[in-house]
Amino acid sequence: MSGAVGRPVDRVDGHAKVTGGARYTAEIALPGLAYAAIVGAGVPSGRVVTIDAAPARAASGVLAVLTHENLPKVAARPRLLPSLLGAPAPGQSFFPMQDEVVHYFGQPVAVVVAESHEQAQYAASLVEVAYARTPSVTTIDEGRGGAYEAERLFGGLMPGREERGDAETALAEAEVRLDLSYRFAANNHNTLEPPATTAVWEEGRLTLYDSTMGIRASQLTVAQLLGLPLSDVRVVTHFVGGGFGAKAMTWPHVTLAAMAARHVGRPVRLALTRPQTYTSHGHREEQEHELSLGATRDGRVTALRHHKLSITSPFDDWAEPATGVSSQLYACDHYQGVHRLIRGNTMTPTFTRGPGETVGVFVLETAMDELAHELGIDPVELRLRNRAATDPRGNPWSSDGLADCLRLGAERFGWHGRDPGTRARRDGDWLIGTGMAAAAYPVAFFMPAQRARARVYEDGGAVVQAGTQEFGTGMLTVATQVAADALGLPMEAVRFEAGDTDLPNTSAAVGSAGSGMVSAAVHAAATALRDQLVALAVADRGSPLYGADPAAVNVREGRMLLRDRPETGEAYGELMRRNRLADAEATGSWSPPPLDTPHGLLTFGAQFAEVAVDPELGLVRVRRMLGVFAPGRVLNPKLARSQLTGGMLWGLGQALLEGNRMDPRHGRWGAANLGEYLVAVNADVPEITAEFVEVADDVVPLGIKGVGEIGQVGAAAAIANAVFHATGRRIRELPLAAELVMDPPGTPA
Amino acid sequence: MRPLAYARVSTVEEAVETVTAAPGSAFLAGGTTEVDLIRLGIARPGLLVDINDLPLTGVEDLPGGGLLIGALARMSDVARAPEVAGRYPGVSRALLLGASQQLRNMASMGGNLCQRVRCAYFRDGLSPCNKREPGTGCSALDGLNRGHAILGTSEHCIATHPSDVAVALAAFDAVVRTSGPGGARRIPIDDFYLLPGDTPERENPLAHGELITAIELPPAGIARRSIYLKFRDRESYEFALVSVCAALSVRDGIVAEARLALGGVGTKPWRARHAEARLTGAPATAESYAAAAAAELAGAAVRRHNAFKVELARRAIVRGLTLAARGGAR
Amino acid sequence: MGIDLSAEAAPRRRTTVRGPSDEPVVLTVNGTEHAVNLEPRVSLLDALRDRLALTGSKKGCDQGTCGACTVWVDGRRVLACLTLAITCEGRQVTTIEGLTTDGELHPMQRAFIEHDAFQCGYCTPGQIMSAVALIEEGNAGTDQDIAEFMSGNLCRCAAYPGIRAAIRDVRDARAPEPGATGDGG
Structure with a gap:
């Protein structure tokens, strides 16, 4: 029988999720629970002149109203660092309600705590705040004059500029040159569960139930x-x-929940309302890109200059790094990537699926489509011609697969024989077009050591633990699979436990790193435990394995066996009972390779899409999508496919629907609910296929490169390229709204 | 949500009396607009009078082939009622293209007619808004107004009326029956919806305590081949950028009768009478349809982000009339 | 039921005004009567989640825009966030917790697991309550119908293709092939 890893097994938490038995943070029932509600600032900039909390305090059920006047000061202001790093990770370096200054709309100015949810929400509406408003900047257009180049990004982790060769000169000398400008509306995550925190203090110790990707x-x-x-x-x-x-x-509301609970001396639940989610954690920032591309007439890219301009908060130099792929994907000696920032009255923007690169790759890959069209070269062929055999430093990729993804995708999609002409296919009112894009996403390795613990009981069951969390990626399932195989147990005998910082420590599961790093730690712990028990057996005179070479012992279905003579062996339980062990336990850890590992680190893929465009009405409907990816080892193809197709459909939303704008007069988002911020619904979504290209990788943990982001990267570009193919209209703005797509009056059919 | 008192009533008379007697009260039917707006703090009733037990859920024949639709009939039930789908397919289709099945199962026909606008400035409870707080100004005029109306606007309000079915009802001259403190009355749907003008806070002529009891659909043979098209960014579960209810009666290539109403572009469900007048007696051709669309849209007033809606509506009207002339099959 | 405007249709009674403070309310959920004290402003969703510990129905928006709170009232799928609990007196409320009989999963629940029709799981109870009702309504005939009539349930993980596949499976298992005999499943 083969192992669990690599098989499309069902989710281990499937039963809990389909029965309503799975408990999310705002569902933790606690005796004496009180409910908190945030009052957000009604202006984007200025200061609080007065807060009249008396009507709220007098409302029925109200336990407390906290404002900057009575909230204790925080002990420190941690630096903004990505949570993967394993250091404090506030979403922004600013913490609210420490003084009267307002930096962004929705910034907490009061927290109301009451006996019931309804009472807290209503009392929050009774808090009267008077503001002295000052001028605000909430859009790129308002702040363009004050733009500056970011020296460092990601809390100082990354340089804001990346340069090699001489892009200016190479562009000036290029046989073909494209100078393209792009605009992107802001995006909001809109997790279906609004973030929530429940805080409980007991004897000075704090327990937080938190809806987080990183406990x-x-x-x-x-x-x-x-x-x-x-x-x-x-x-x-x-x-x-x-x-x-x-x-x-970790955004401010988490700590505010803890402070509120300490103040009222009771457990407190703080669940954000849907509108508050738009102003309680960051977003994908409004941004503009400029890409200049130089190439030879036969389609060799010679120079790339990629500049991003975006708006950040008053406190942090934050931009999604957008040039990690455009600087590496294609062999090109002359490159310049620059991030420029505008300080505005918003929260600090934050990671949004496929952070940075999903926009950067849109720019690069729609530009490559323009180049292909301009030169009359097939878009797939153009990618193959330019693909980089090594990273820019000359290091080999830890694993590649791009060419295979492109070729397999083209074959499965039926790309060959495509008429490159635009407006060439029609189906009733619809113009049909196809498009493709290459995809790549950096593999991040700046996490600390990850740890896990494994325990086998004498009855043959196992519990494996790591302080990670389940937010849909299938972490509980894949960790169970990995642990089962490493221990030589059937999956049913293994329970993987997570979601508690008292368990062995792992980092936030972000940047597509979660399944790889946690699996590696789980694998290490489980392997250590198996080795420990095998070592005990071969040293135990009572064991049939006594005296055997540990390397000659296999474990299957909980039995340790001689590889050559499988009839010789015994179960873990037999060994343990004989040795009076109720259980056996081991910990394991995994550390990433050094940051200067001599390898290029990108995950590759290829995206294909077919769209139907109603050119009169500007409507775009995606008819089919195909993605081919090379994410290294796939622990569970069923779950990996779900995550990849989910990412591709995020690309669909990014391309066609998702965008938010600030009203600069009021300094607040135009859309702050799911009726106006449009995410794809069932009817928007075509049948969709994700395929794998197998690549072996011995640099990344267990050969796993991750599937969280790569599905989204390039998907929007493939759709936009298909819209161009259908209509002949090149739109360098997202989302592709009807008014951008519809033919201007007088367009010939 | 603010504290609320609640009463359940079992007759129309009791409903009318109860609400009339309590100044801060409101009827509660499906609740899909009312509960949402109370939670947002936009609607502020102190007492909700639950009318869901009233016997107003039927769909009945009227003499001559018309229909009487009970005010508490649910959108989903009306949509699939054979009389509606057979005689007024445009009405049925408009219902099915509105909201989601869950909301259609909840929302009553009377409540649908009374739904409030989706303008973000109206709903945010903070922005100046003449509809919410008369005299404070209209934030949409120079704000984010992509979804806003281009027909029937005033300098005080440009919010789009959100209903789909009301558009179809407008096309077929529906009449709103009410019962109120002053007795019963019948209000033609065109009079039921008020243009914002100087009083955008007033959206219909209902008096406090006046209850919609039924909607009459007069006999209209032309409606049997009516169509309803809805265009929007998302394929489903979204309000219209533009929608078209159309029915054409064509004899010997000439339009004998035309019905046309528009959604997503007007401050009220927009009966396109200029276009209908232009169509009647004209050849049933794309040119006539375009001329009719142009006539209707001549009065369009656009703002910064919604200017595209004029061209979009023009094309949608031509599309709708073309389809209607072919007999309505999709 | 017809349209009856006559005042005599029901005997006159004194209208009882309840609230705004707590009122005793009996809610029948999954066949069980629960006597609770509720303010009239409490939504069915909050009553289920905070008062009855039935947290399977999810709060995604509290605004009628996401469908995560979908439950059945008198057998029809509705949104619990826009339903006041007190209006459900005398009505049958069914939640995801009531879909399982004697610990046995409903075929739709099994199909969701098999097709991996979810990731984070937050929209899943609402999706399943909608999906079962969809078939009952007769709105699951074609893929296009399924997609349209399931569009009131957002899935941010975008498991829509799996959701449609699960619904197709359950629909097809229920409807025997034309001419087929047997117990009909």
């Missing part, structure tokens, strides 16, 4: 903000209703 990040951040020892802060999460980056960092 460890919540623990570290809240401990530092409140000046608590880490051992006094425990963070628990059972199920998380979607992450997508929204819950990758």
